[in-house]
Amino acid sequence: MALCLKLLFGPAAAIFLSAVVIVSCFTNLPYLRISYSDLPSLSHSYYFAPAPVSKCDIFRGEWVPDPDSPQYTNETCSYIQDHQNCMYYGRPDLEFLMWRWKPDGCDLPRFDPHKFLQVVGNKTLAFVGDSLARNHMQSLLCLLSKVATPRDLAGTGKHHPDKILYYDGYNFTIYILWSPFLVRAEEVADSPGAYRLYLDEPEEKWLSVASRFDYVLLSAANWFTRQSYFYERGQLIGGMYVQLNFTSSLTNRYSHRMAFRTALRALSGVRFRGKVIVRTLSPMSHFEGGPYNAGGDCRRTRPYRANETTPMEGVELDFYTSQLEEFREAAAVRGLDMVLMDPTAAMLMRPDGHPSRYGHWPDEKRVLYNDCIHWCLPGPVDAWNDMLLHMLSE
Numbered sequence: 001m002a003l004c005l006k007l008l009f010g011p012a013a014a015i016f017l018s019a020v021v022i023v024s025c026f027t028n029l030p031y032l033r034i035s036y037s038d039l040p041s042l043s044h045s046y047y048f049a050p051a052p053v054s055k056c057d058i059f060r061g062e063w064v065p066d067p068d069s070p071q072y073t074n075e076t077c078s079y080i081q082d083h084q085n086c087m088y089y090g091r092p093d094l095e096f097l098m099w100r101w102k103p104d105g106c107d108l109p110r111f112d113p114h115k116f117l118q119v120v121g122n123k124t125l126a127f128v129g130d131s132l133a134r135n136h137m138q139s140l141l142c143l144l145s146k147v148a149t150p151r152d153l154a155g156t157g158k159h160h161p162d163k164i165l166y167y168d169g170y171n172f173t174i175y176i177l178w179s180p181f182l183v184r185a186e187e188v189a190d191s192p193g194a195y196r197l198y199l200d201e202p203e204e205k206w207l208s209v210a211s212r213f214d215y216v217l218l219s220a221a222n223w224f225t226r227q228s229y230f231y232e233r234g235q236l237i238g239g240m241y242v243q244l245n246f247t248s249s250l251t252n253r254y255s256h257r258m259a260f261r262t263a264l265r266a267l268s269g270v271r272f273r274g275k276v277i278v279r280t281l282s283p284m285s286h287f288e289g290g291p292y293n294a295g296g297d298c299r300r301t302r303p304y305r306a307n308e309t310t311p312m313e314g315v316e317l318d319f320y321t322s323q324l325e326e327f328r329e330a331a332a333v334r335g336l337d338m339v340l341m342d343p344t345a346a347m348l349m350r351p352d353g354h355p356s357r358y359g360h361w362p363d364e365k366r367v368l369y370n371d372c373i374h375w376c377l378p379g380p381v382d383a384w385n386d387m388l389l390h391m392l393s394e
Contacts, residue, residue, distance in 0.1 A: 056106030058387055059342040063303040063349055066100035070378035071111065077142035083359030084135065086376035091358040093301045101346050101383040111386050113147045117170045119392050123214035124173040128206045130180035132282050133219050134161065135374050137176045139381045150174065177206040180223035182263040194227035194242060199258040202266035210267060214274045218263055221281035221319050222373065224256040252315065257322040264330040272336060278327045279341040281319050286351040286372040298372035300352040309348055320344055339391055343384055353380035
């Protein structure tokens, strides 16, 4: 355990694992799925997203073969970061590209860049969250690159964590705002990798510009598995994986829940008039054969079917259900226009879609781990934008 913490939070940790998983150190689940038959035992109906009325549930289904995928490659899209550029770094199997998400009982159309730009014309979309929010945004940029290329209004460079991209001719703007905790956070100066989280204070970087957004997509999970101290009303109330001089029963389940609650209350407090999209978590435990820092990897070459996976549990299930609960509560009482984007079940079936070792050259002389958190581009994450277009078109 001590070795696991030291490696994860030490300065040598690879940057792409900034969102990775103490979970994998404590719970090594080879692959997961949501077991909805298990959830009623939790005794609360609000563990479920609000059921759509007379509409297809696009978030329940299977991955089906699709010979027309992918819609772009690393040669046609320049927005792919190295550690997600699986084709460039020599991934030998390409079967993982040849699938699309098919909801039960209906179809989810393939992403149409022309239609998307028509829908979002004269609007602004903000991705607020961590590196998986950026992974989602870069997938969108690649899908749109078939018809349009944006201008970088922020001038921060291609892979800077904060960007403003503008599509001439459509008056469409994309923001990506790095906020892995959604609330105000400070890295502890004398303990790199540990953070002070002010759980009742939304991060001003994104909240202060929220009035510019027509759509804001909130997502966060992985960083709450880091060392952290919890503050409310300016007072230290607990922590996770850190030493305290008092007894506290609070865990990262609490910090994760309160961050979503604070973010959604803050949007209500500033009378946000756009649409809030809450995206549920992406799998954190697709490692097999050991934890991430002891040979754990994700080398599968095809998706699972829903009946081939095992129930999601532990911190992942807790994070997921708290996202649903906080969404349900905010949608009911906060006066926000909100929708739930719930790709968790779909992505739990895709342990084949991560970069693994194919985000770098094998002989690079630096500390590197197999990446079973982010998603190859192109890859399964492109389905998130099929879902997003469907949701924005309703």
